Amino acid sequence: MANAADLGVPGKGILVAYDSTGTISKQLFDINVEAVESPMRTLLELLLTTPGALAYLSGAILSEETLYQKTADGKPFVDILKEAGVLPGIKVDKGTVELAGTNGETTTQGLDGLAQRCQQYYAAGARFAIWCAVFKIGPSEPSLLAINENANGLARFAIICQESGLVPIVEPEILVDGSHSIDKCAEVTERVLVACYKALNDHRVLIEGTLLKPNMVTPGLEAPKVPPDVVAEYTVRAMLRTVPAVVPAIVFSSGGQSEGEAVLNLNAMNKLKRKKPRRGLKLNAASKLLGKKPWTLSFSFGQAPQQSILKAWARMEENIPKAQAAYLRRCKANSEATLGTYMGKAQLDEEVTLRTYKGKAQLVKGTSGSLRI
Numbered sequence: 505m506a507n508a509a510d511l512g513v514p515g516k517g518i519l520v521a522y523d524s525t526g527t528i529s530k531q532l533f534d535i536n537v538e539a540v541e542s543p544m545r546t547l548l549e550l551l552l553t554t555p556g557a558l559a560y561l562s563g564a565i566l567s568e569e570t571l572y573q574k575t576a577d578g579k580p581f582v583d584i585l586k587e588a589g590v591l592p593g594i595k596v597d598k599g600t601v602e603l604a605g606t607n608g609e610t611t612t613q614g615l616d617g618l619a620q621r622c623q624q625y626y627a628a629g630a631r632f633a634i635w636c637a638v639f640k641i642g643p644s645e646p647s648l649l650a651i652n653e654n655a656n657g658l659a660r661f662a663i664i665c666q667e668s669g670l671v672p673i674v675e676p677e678i679l680v681d682g683s684h685s686i687d688k689c690a691e692v693t694e695r696v697l698v699a700c701y702k703a704l705n706d707h708r709v710l711i712e713g714t715l716l717k718p719n720m721v722t723p724g725l726e727a728p729k730v731p732p733d734v735v736a737e738y739t740v741r742a743m744l745r746t747v748p749a750v751v752p753a754i755v756f757s758s759g760g761q762s763e764g765e766a767v768l769n770l771n772a773m774n775k776l777k778r779k780k781p782r783r784g785l786k787l788n789a790a791s792k793l794l795g796k797k798p799w800t801l802s803f804s805f806g807q808a809p810q811q812s813i814l815k816a817w818a819r820m821e822e823n824i825p826k827a828q829a830a831y832l833r834r835c836k837a838n839s840e841a842t843l844g845t846y847m848g849k850a851q852l853d854e855e856v857t858l859r860t861y862k863g864k865a866q867l868v869k870g871t872s873g874s875l876r877i
Contacts, residue, residue, distance in 0.1 A: 508753075512715065512755075514843060516561055516802065517803035517838050518673075519563070522567040522594070547817070552575075552581055559588075563631075565595055565632075571630060594634075596665075597612045611637075612636065640678075651696055655696070659700070659704045659706065659709060662709045662714055672713075673714070673755070675717040675757070684723065686722060686723045712751065720739045722735055735773075755804035770838075771844055774843060803838045805838070813834070
């Protein structure tokens, strides 16, 4: 429980640094960087050794590969994190496969042997773990089968982690693909979260020893955008309806948004006070509680090195200070958003955004966005 509370410290968030070589290949193609082990390790070293950046982080999610890696000088990444008071974590799921009997919906693999792996990760220094279940919005999706299957998978992951000494971060990710409205996203988000917390309770998971990493409630990518204060009200309302007050923190994914959009939306959530809903919003009595949030609302955007950072680096040693300066600005903006004090604008200086269509990462030209390593 102490580690769960430490991960939810206001003003700090969680760095995501666990993507596979295949995913990184997609992300680095625009700057002609080959995603082999050395650039991957160098990029992570660049982030973890950025002066002042770790002060904005409570945790860092590594992969099985990077958990055991070291800097060029031979210092383990885990030790760098621990010395800065940042908890090392690890992604433990093995990706998704299609769920039979559904219209292209998925379930997440990785439960086989998970207890043994968790014990090994704990011995290597990890103190929390994350498991992602993916849901899509469609005419009849997500189906009850997909919701229940993935909710139970998340619950089994969580209890196994707790029995191994790891704090579980439960990540039910609802994809933003499509033209659905923000109301539809809110309805699906609430339905999924209700099922997840029922499953967690059924499996006797200690809820106050967990964190939640959900999507923000937004319209689909092909639908008209809405202002940050609308996203904030819909998202906080959905959380108030479904997430127990004993959960220490909710760390949001960016879910197809640009980094700038995600920062503005998170900032708007933390600025919410007790007030009447915006004109035209169909909010019920829960809107009166929007300013009374029992959990820390923070970030785990999974998009730390933005395209601008990758371009600034360009795998050239002389560019590392420039790339680290860009990364530090991102960390500071994210931190301010967790306190509702971010005063900047959505500086969308990147040329591409990462979208997830049908579970596959795609880089879409002509829009601004952000990437994760």
